[in-house]
Amino acid sequence: AMTARESRESGRKEQILESALHLFLEEGYDSTSMRKIADAAGCAVGLAYHYFETKDEMFAQTLDYFFQPYEQEMRVLAAQKDKDLYGLLEDCFSYVVKQISAFRKNHPGELHWMVRQALRERALELLEQTVMDILNGDAADGVWLALPVEDAAALLGQGLGSLLLQESAVRGAFRGSAGDSHASKESQLVQTAMRAARQILGDAVEVPRTSQILNPSMEDPSRRPAKRNENEAGGNKKEKGKKKKSKKNKQGK
16 A cells, blocks of 8 residues: 555656646647646656656656556456457457547647657557457457467557558548548448458458457467378378388298
């Protein structure tokens, strides 16, 4: 349990991070100084440097602070027990689209390029990790996939994640007519991502179709048939060798 002092320290640091987040989003990285952040937080600039040695360190920790609730919620999504693999992926994609939409509504202005790029990279990393958790979870147990888990997670997380993060896609320019509601456009975007996910995963499945795709504890199945063939070939050679020896022995007799 936290002591009263530790609780105060944590509260001060969180207050500074909250002010830093607001300024980085509204004014960009270059225009936001440590002094400006300290003034916004109502503390001395020395206290800001007590918690963060440099502005770069503060920026990195501000990103951690910003993504913390999203990480927690996506972990919960990935751990649902009543959904199959595609159900978990669809919930994950829907969550991402809704959060992006809400963020853009709250921050309609143009973000500083460095802030925008940092947010994008972290969002894609989070999505990739969530997909990895899903592919390593119970919903994917017992079925083989020719694609390694890391590659599948990268394709779904980074590849489809880039589609979901596209501003034009989220606003409905990717699919849907002008008369569609925003919620309808979001749903269409998620379904587009799901069709792509089914194609990516479905093309790699080497077993009869089920909702489960991958057991990561197994060897790469693309290599296993070859391995078995080699063993079989080795076994055949041994059998042939035995037959030849048997023939020679008979001839000798």
